[in-house]
Amino acid sequence: DAKTTQPPSMDCAEGRAANLPCNHSTISGNEYVYWYRQIHSQGPQYIIHGLKNNETNEMASLIITEDRKSSTLILPHATLRDTAVYYCIVRVPNYGGSQGNLIFGKGTKLSVKP
């Protein structure tokens, strides 16, 4: 079973920030939070990951609460091309074997509208 809870769908206006929440109340101390997205009919794409500090890269920012029970992925200026299903995944880092693989839930379908 996926260890995360995400809303099934969200809308966002083009040019605005998209804030995608994720609950992971049973996260363990050594588990990271990962975000992937899947644009229609394509393979999933890595976005960002973090342990407890906030992270930022060229695609997005990841805000993790102090108790680590929830996080938010922020797309600062959403475009129509950001319309996709966004997956929040928690797991231990890739120490090898099955721990290196991803368990996907159903994700959040983000629709960016003009």
Place this chain on the structure above:
Amino acid sequence: NAGVTQTPKFQVLKTGQSMTLQCAQDMNHEYMSWYRQDPGMGLRLIHYSVGAGITDQGEVPNGYNVSRSTTEDFPLRLLSAAPSQTSVYFCASRRSGSETQYFGPGTRLLVL
């Protein structure tokens, strides 16, 4: 680099037929995996490999075989296709020590 490539892009099979889904990567990644995705569902892990000659089962391995004779290739075999195996299949790879998985474009399989 071509990244992760998958062939064919689309395939129709009859029940009981066999086929092999091909996956190749040119990034010298140690880890490779196969996932399937059914409508409205997330991806589910079928088999994975941590290096040439080493494979293991994932969440839904029944009906599928894999082998890893080279670092580059990780084929998925369906020995006797069933309608329940109608799905989109994704191959992925990643480098040891990296947190980023790279996915192929997918193979859409229809079993009649």
